[in-house]
Ligand SMILES: Nc1ncnc2c1ncn2[C@@H]1O[C@H](COP(=O)(O)OP(=O)(O)OP(=O)(O)O)[C@@H](O)[C@H]1O
């Protein structure tokens with residue numbers, strides 16, 4: 001029955017007996033018998049006691065995971081890995097199923113149909129993919145996957161982190177999967193080279209750090225790549241910003257203002273940048289520069305660049321700055337840098353100042369003002385010795401607009417402010433906020449209540465918009481209260 005996928009002279013490797021699942025360390029019960037003091041802080045949510053059903057389910061999972069590990073070893077011993085490369089998915093699945101049935105019979109292990117299907121799927125994922133991570137990678141509701149050692153895998157859904165019941169068998173298993181990922185992109189990770197950034201085959205952004213630098217087991221972060229990127233209409237529909245703001249941003253991008261999207265980690269900066277790029281005319285030549293290529297521009301004329309870290313000998317690095325300098329020789333109409341975080345800031349500002357209007361980038365900052373300070377710091381760190389006034393004047397003439405993206409406490413991602421840079425007043429960069437998200441309260445379910453509003457100021461770029469044929473109605477700049 002074992003066909004060409006089985007090693008020619010292979011005999012099933014002897015299986016170690018399936019041991020009973022080791023007990024997971026239990027969380028110590030919270031013992032508080034002492035009289036309670038007056039509580040002034042909000043009560044912290046208690047760790048829910050594990051119901052017996054949950055416990056049974058956990059035991060079942062542990063048993064399955066033990067069996068899976070044994071079968072996986074046996075499969076690797078039995079499968080002809082070279083032939084696997086040419087096997088179709090159906091062939092491979094049927095092969096895995098027959099090998100596992102045979103081994104289960106041999107071991108006298110009886111599983112119900114559901115467990116067998118799960119087991120075969122997991123074996124398939126182990127052989128071809130990323131093991132336990134595979135289910136999460138396939139789950140479209142998951143944005144981020146965060147692994148803190150083999151036993152704790154978190155996911156981010158709708159802006160909120162959740163602990164999953166998926167685990168790796170042990171650190172060795174986790175390391176094997178990390179190794180599989182990084183060796184596929186020609187990188188290595190080990191004690192002497194303990195962290196790595198990579199891009200998965202499906203485009204997802206991957207970062208891993210292994211012991212001893214990661215103290216309690218390897219740390220993995222995956223930002224899932226979405227084929228269907230959120231567009232402007234989706235973002236308006238999700239309440240990330242309003243129709244009026246979308247109309248304003250369309251005018252700003254189309255009339256080639258230089259835009260910076262500022263925000264915290266995971267706040268939606270790249271998503272916003274990608275959505276804004278849809279307002280760029282199809283006839284323009286756009287060059288994108290990123291550390292990990294995430295942007296998906298819809299225009300015809302797009303050149304994509306991805307920087308490269310040094311290799312193990314510390315050679316061969318190509319920084320974002322190198323890409324940017326080179327890009328300036330490639331006749332771009334616009335340059336988009338995924339995230340400005342270092343010395344490339346100098347070239348970015350210069351590009352914005354010298355004929356590449358309509359360039360865009362993101363920075364890590366919590367407000368427009370904070371964003372400007374970040375730019376100043378990056379310039380100082382790049383070793384440029386310029387009086388602060390000159391630095392600010394460079395920034396104020398390069399950057400026209402700062403769009404602030406935020407992930408709020410209820411997990412929602414919103415554009416909380418759109419701020420125009422209008423020039424200099426003395427030593428200070430002058431700015432005006434044109435739109436903002438006005439928070440008014442919280443629902444009992446801790447959802448944020450609020451609305452978007454214009455601040456009432458007239459856009460500094462109104463005349464430019466008009467001249468370029470984007471005559472925005474005055475009403476979009478009128479503040480309005482909640483309905
Ligand atoms: N308004 C939104 N509504 C729902 N999901 C969103 C929204 N904006 C972004 N997301 C999702 O949130 C996740 C993080 O977004 P994104 O990658 O744009 O953040 P980021 O600020 O660039 O993160 P990082 O700091 O890690 O680069 C993505 O999976 C994205 O699809």
Ligand SMILES: [Mg+2]
Pocket residue numbers: 269270271339
């Ligand atoms: Mg990003």
